[in-house]
Amino acid sequence: MERNTEFERLDLIDLISERHNILRRISEKTWNDESEIYITNSEWYIMARIYKKQPTFSYVAKNVDISRQAIHKFIKKLETKGLVEVQNVENNKKEKCIRLTALGESCYEKNQVQKATIEKKIAEHIGEEQLLTLKHILKLDWGLK
DSSP: OOOOGGGTTOOHHHHHHHHHHHHHHHHHHHHHHHOSSOOOHHHHHHHHHHTTOOOBHHHHHHHSSSOHHHHHHHHHHHHHTTSEEEEEETTEEEEEEEEEOHHHHHHHHHHHHHHHHHHHHHHHHHOHHHHHHHHHHHHSOOSOO
């Protein structure tokens, strides 16, 4: 298997970051080339935290590495696109919860299929076993907390 010399000089943190950026760019471009609804990586990130749940803004803010102000902006954009609904939380006048609409769930599920296709291409290139090993390593507790 040939090595990518462009990445030879990078340490682990930069390697993961570079690969992450490349994969996110490919994923976003694939979606936006094939869909009439433009969705950014940050919006996908928020949608992933909402999928099949009805979290509060507070929960999303704590579990997404984006400022609270930016989260409000992204959720407003997602709402405008018809991908999420914002509702009041029962017995709490300040807090709101978010859920994906049927269109939002459909887009999220189609995007999951597209990401699986990207993953399959990676497996074809580096080998299924290597991909499974990589995924296993990424899921391990690295003792960094």
